[in-house]
Amino acid sequence: MVESPAxxxxxxxxxxxxAILRLLGKSDTPLGxxxxxxxxxxxPSTCLYVLRALAEEELIAFDPDTKRYALDAGVLTLARQxxxxxxxxxxIQPVLDRIAGDFGVTMLGVQIVGxxxxxxxxxxxxxxxxxLSTQVGSRFPALISATGRCIAAFGDYPEAELARRFRTLRWxxxxxxxxxxxxVAETRAQGFAVDDGNYIAGVAVLAAPVWKAPGKPxxxxxxxxxxxxxxxxxxxxxxxxxxxxxxxxxxxxxxG
Amino acid sequence: MVESPAxxxxxxxxxxxxAILRLLGKSDTPLGxxxxxxxxxxxPSTCLYVLRALAEEELIAFDPDTKRYALDAGVLTLARQxxxxxxxxxxIQPVLDRIAGDFGVTMLGVQIVGxxxxxxxxxxxxxxxxxLSTQVGSRFPALISATGRCIAAFGDYPEAELARRFRTLRWxxxxxxxxxxxxVAETRAQGFAVDDGNYIAGVAVLAAPVWKAPGKPxxxxxxxxxxxxxxxxxxxxxxxxxxxxxxxxxxxxxxG
DNA sequence: TAAAACTGTTGCATATATCGAATGCTGTTC
DNA sequence: GAACAGCATTCGATATATGCAACAGTTTTA
Numbered sequence: 001m002v003e004s005p006a007x008x009x010x011x012x013x014x015x016x017x018x019a020i021l022r023l024l025g026k027s028d029t030p031l032g033x034x035x036x037x038x039x040x041x042x043x044p045s046t047c048l049y050v051l052r053a054l055a056e057e058e059l060i061a062f063d064p065d066t067k068r069y070a071l072d073a074g075v076l077t078l079a080r081q082x083x084x085x086x087x088x089x090x091x092i093q094p095v096l097d098r099i100a101g102d103f104g105v106t107m108l109g110v111q112i113v114g115x116x117x118x119x120x121x122x123x124x125x126x127x128x129x130x131x132l133s134t135q136v137g138s139r140f141p142a143l144i145s146a147t148g149r150c151i152a153a154f155g156d157y158p159e160a161e162l163a164r165r166f167r168t169l170r171w172x173x174x175x176x177x178x179x180x181x182x183x184v185a186e187t188r189a190q191g192f193a194v195d196d197g198n199y200i201a202g203v204a205v206l207a208a209p210v211w212k213a214p215g216k217p218x219x220x221x222x223x224x225x226x227x228x229x230x231x232x233x234x235x236x237x238x239x240x241x242x243x244x245x246x247x248x249x250x251x252x253x254x255x256g
Numbered sequence: 257m258v259e260s261p262a263x264x265x266x267x268x269x270x271x272x273x274x275a276i277l278r279l280l281g282k283s284d285t286p287l288g289x290x291x292x293x294x295x296x297x298x299x300p301s302t303c304l305y306v307l308r309a310l311a312e313e314e315l316i317a318f319d320p321d322t323k324r325y326a327l328d329a330g331v332l333t334l335a336r337q338x339x340x341x342x343x344x345x346x347x348i349q350p351v352l353d354r355i356a357g358d359f360g361v362t363m364l365g366v367q368i369v370g371x372x373x374x375x376x377x378x379x380x381x382x383x384x385x386x387x388l389s390t391q392v393g394s395r396f397p398a399l400i401s402a403t404g405r406c407i408a409a410f411g412d413y414p415e416a417e418l419a420r421r422f423r424t425l426r427w428x429x430x431x432x433x434x435x436x437x438x439x440v441a442e443t444r445a446q447g448f449a450v451d452d453g454n455y456i457a458g459v460a461v462l463a464a465p466v467w468k469a470p471g472k473p474x475x476x477x478x479x480x481x482x483x484x485x486x487x488x489x490x491x492x493x494x495x496x497x498x499x500x501x502x503x504x505x506x507x508x509x510x511x512g
Numbered sequence: 513t514a515a516a517a518c519t520g521t522t523g524c525a526t527a528t529a530t531c532g533a534a535t536g537c538t539g540t541t542c
Numbered sequence: 543g544a545a546c547a548g549c550a551t552t553c554g555a556t557a558t559a560t561g562c563a564a565c566a567g568t569t570t571t572a
Binding site: 014015021024026050052054077078079080082111119138 | 266267268269270271273274277278280281282283284305306308309310312313314315326327328329330331332333334335336337338339340341367369375377391392393394395
């Protein structure tokens with residue numbers, strides 16, 4: 001269950017700690033030592049030491065009565081510090097709010113973590129649109145949906161790697177790799193990507209890239225809405241708005 | 257700079273990792289291996305291994321060009337998971353909003369982490385009140401201000417421990433320990449605590465405890481406002497509102 | 513009520529993560 | 543342009559964190 005990296009890490013305790021944090025995050029209820037050790041394939045005693053160390057750092061909370069462990073508020077402090085140092089959420093929040101309002105869509109600002117995945121770092125929900133719910137901190141595979149086409153179009157990744165990753169994706173209505181490649185090419189041409197019901201049936205997703213520095217895009221602006229509603233109001237207009245906003249934010253991020 | 261625990265941990269890598277995360281959080285700019293090692297008193301090579309492990313887990317980001325490390329968005333994911341599993345912020349947010357609006361104060365929901373410190377986990381700023389700024393994830397010493405009197409009043413801690421901790425606090429207008437003890441007694445009697453300009457001159461802070469389970473309070477509701485403005489509208493009324501809200505939330509948390 | 517099955521926890525031998533010095537690299541100084 | 547100074551990184555010896563087996567509670571089962 002715990003992944004083994006190609007070159008064995010010189011600090012395995014940290015990989016274990018991270019796995020424990022993620023497991024506790026996933027779990028809806030606090031877990032005991034044995035349950036954690038079993039789930040992650042760890043030796044109970046080692047697991048106990050890691051848990052104690054994490055509790056010492058207040059990243060996890062220990063309930064002496066039930067002997068159960070859960071995430072603690074310390075992770076919040078780290079997140080706040082990350083947010084404080086990152087201009088991207090602050091920069092794009094007003095942009096997201098404006099586009100969400102203008103077009104009646106849910107807007108996301110996402111950070112691109114290589115070809116592996118993307119993380120939502122800012123969200124704006126339009127009022128009239130009922131919850132196409134995504135929260136800050138949510139993770140998605142990098143190549144999925146419109147954002148995926150964006151990353152493929154502007155990331156300059158080797159074809160073979162893209163194909164390999166593409167096969168692992170889960171869509172409501174999977175496009176063929178050939179169709180997808182064509183859409184990626186189109187994305188490169190028009191500056192924004194469209195996912196028309198592939199990822200989630202009936203839901204349209206648009207995405208435009210943002211660059212912190214020349215090279216691969218670092219972030220993306222994403223619009224999500226009911227497919228029919230978006231198309232009625234003009235898919236092009238929304239796409240152009242995303243591209244324009246992306247350009248502005250890119251300039252601000254590389255300038256400042 | 258890195259604190260040495262009483263009983264030496266069996267997983268020191270984790271303490272180092274946590275120290276690194278906090279250091280990177282504090283820093284306004286990405287740091288190199290040597291800078292981190294020097295600041296934390298670590299051996300550079302060990303520091304490097306820890307950094308690589310953290311980067312592998314995407315808790316920190318590594319810039320290959322500058323060879324610098326910074327917090328990564330992975331910490332956001334953990335924070336989101338913590339928030340998802342914790343009912344307290346959700347429960348109190350409407351309560352905070354209401355009281356903030358009614359009394360024109362800034363409201364905080366805080367989690368109590370023993371006698372060591374408290375962490376703000378929910379915030380509501382009243383519109384007309386200019387920024388008495390505190391953000392979610394902020395940490396404060398446990399015994400400071402009104403919340404401190406609350407913790408002392410309802411926590412049943414040994415007097416010596418309280419006195420020891422009390423001496424380390426930094427106030428704008430420090431009360432004497434005797435005066436403080438008296439205020440703690442009063443807090444116990446009336447159910448809420450008041451800090452009238454001690455912590456921050458001219459600023460009044462009120463706090464009422466919240467219990468998840470019988471024993472020591474687990475959280476607190478905190479009101480912050482300009483002293484004169486609060487006193488004009490009635491300090492008692494605000495205090496009673498806090499106590500009532502605290503009782504309601506306590507019931508919901510122990511019931512559900 | 514007994515005992516079985518589970519839990520969290522400890523002591524000890526050993527594989528191994530850490531340390532400190534040595535290396536190669538990059539940018540700076542004279 | 544050469545020597546320096548600082549950096550990140552590697553490498554081997556050793557202190558040590560880990561894995562295993564045994565222990566002691568606690569709840570569930572017979």
